[in-house]
Amino acid sequence: MEYIARKFDIPTLTGLSQKQMEVHLALYEGYVKHVNLIRAKIAKLKESDEDYAYVINELRRRFSFEFDGMRMHEYYFEQFEGGAHGAAETSALTQAATEKYGSWDAFISHVKEVAGTRGIGWVVTYYDPSGRTLHTVFVNDHELGQLAGLPIILAVDLWEHAYMVDYVPAEKSSYVDAFLSNVNWSVAERRMLEELV
Amino acid sequence: MEYIARKFDIPTLTGLSQKQMEVHLALYEGYVKHVNLIRAKIAKLKESDEDYAYVINELRRRFSFEFDGMRMHEYYFEQFEGGAHGAAETSALTQAATEKYGSWDAFISHVKEVAGTRGIGWVVTYYDPSGRTLHTVFVNDHELGQLAGLPIILAVDLWEHAYMVDYVPAEKSSYVDAFLSNVNWSVAERRMLEELV
Amino acid sequence: MEYIARKFDIPTLTGLSQKQMEVHLALYEGYVKHVNLIRAKIAKLKESDEDYAYVINELRRRFSFEFDGMRMHEYYFEQFEGGAHGAAETSALTQAATEKYGSWDAFISHVKEVAGTRGIGWVVTYYDPSGRTLHTVFVNDHELGQLAGLPIILAVDLWEHAYMVDYVPAEKSSYVDAFLSNVNWSVAERRMLEELV
């Protein structure tokens, strides 16, 4: 089984250029390619007469980087599909966000605040079914700090490649604003619902 | 809302002493305590007149370590509950393991192989619903290398504290054998089923 | 004592625009600011009646990121000072590079090869006085993978912000070529000499 790069139906965005999206989508495809490449190289190394056990384990360690690079970008791009759309007042996501952060606007402010964390990575909002609450954290790179086993509701890419076609790093908060203005929150609501069924 | 340390009904184990389990459970409770502590300290810092935005974001970055330390130990200890019990030949887990690794025994060999990865952390088997396949990776510490958004099926603790009451590091593979001989695979099968419903 | 941002006398570069350098130097100054900020916030927290021991230790953990962000950029920018200048055939650096990699050109090829490592960070060449040899490694972020206690001879910034004003990520190797064409190797030779005295 091989992973195949998904195609995303991304509309014209506000504050994010088509060139930015093309550059970004090409990087996504690189992750998919390297997820498959790691598995192919491990298979090759296993055929060798040389003892490559150490090498194979190190490749496996790196699998998380490439896999999460692939998967996080899939969460990211599908949030644009269907075009900007607000969250429904009565949705499970709106309720959970309101319960945790005080109000929907306070949740959005919170996301922006966490996006101010120094370094590159992702702002990720998860739902914890056992704690019945949302958590919003900053994940370094793609794989350093993911909450174990929790489903992902929102993923904001804060690698410099996500915005540097359109913005310089000092304008990162403008990029976050642009990102948020384009989110189809129905996508996040659907992710949340799948966890509650 | 505060997280509360779970109590586990752990039977007498083969090759893992009661003192080892007591030491380990005490560490687990430390993670729960610090998950709550981070949130309490952030609340305190927000009340201050001093600008602690940077400090708060750094605490949030560390939340993943404490949260995953808590959650991974919960996956670990509950695998002992009910006592050693083999996987059912017809279970979804057995089928997925056989499909990915060739046979159940090959899956177990694979877990042992990944457990030979140098460093401390966890061997974790996840199920990827979109790729419809299992992945077994080595996670450093608790939070470095978790697969994004994937449910966890099996968690093997490979921190030195998990076995050094009973074994020295050179005997790590004996610990892994001991661990595996005590697993109640029904627990892992149940986790898998929850993802397939 | 506070760290003060250094001023670099950077000539016109080939393949790296003035805007790129300005954006990059501004980021450097952010690291210096945050090195000082961490120490100031720790001092403030110590004055509090609240027990902030955990918070203070987490700030200390992050000090490495900010300090290395500051210091690595200092290594980086001072390599441009004085303008492009080749290494002397008889220098200790040339000799060590030839001994380790076969020839000066092979050393340069090696740097380019390591620069092809996936992810963001730095290519760093160190000199190990006890092994009497050079090591060239890829360091993630600024602080993940630094060789312990070794003096730094060459530092190539491979964060996306180092080139994305002028290049897209797919052109990373063109940036590395541009960087190498601007290096004043006397600076690296001087660093090496200081270790041999």
Add this chain to the structure above:
Amino acid sequence: MEYIARKFDIPTLTGLSQKQMEVHLALYEGYVKHVNLIRAKIAKLKESDEDYAYVINELRRRFSFEFDGMRMHEYYFEQFEGGAHGAAETSALTQAATEKYGSWDAFISHVKEVAGTRGIGWVVTYYDPSGRTLHTVFVNDHELGQLAGLPIILAVDLWEHAYMVDYVPAEKSSYVDAFLSNVNWSVAERRMLEELV
């Protein structure tokens, strides 16, 4: 060139058993072996017809873990050689420690405080020649958070394997006390002097 495991002339220690030291020294030799192994495997992979560029770069990324694992243990064990010996009141180290932390005792308290950082790794005191000051930080694993290019003055191993033959994790501070009671501070003073010449 291959790295060779050093032999340390370690006297009988207070609060650290001979078995603890034997277990620990065996782990040190594992790091030396794997530093050499990485280089040997890279050489083998380069001979192959298969394109292993990605694999080789991932091995290089892991080199830092093994190299720092080797080097940090060398700093650690040589601190016991010659037996416990206090720092001289007039030494450059005592002066720098007093200037930064207020007094020698305050420096020791500071080391103990940083040793309370959660997680496994090292407390490391460095000397920064350009800032003319000491920095004491917590390094995760062996290689995550090393200060770039700075010489190491003191290294305290806080992996669980460093003490779990003699102590349980809840007694970590007793181990740190035991460690400090055995340090030959002349070794640290000599490291400091080498930087000032």
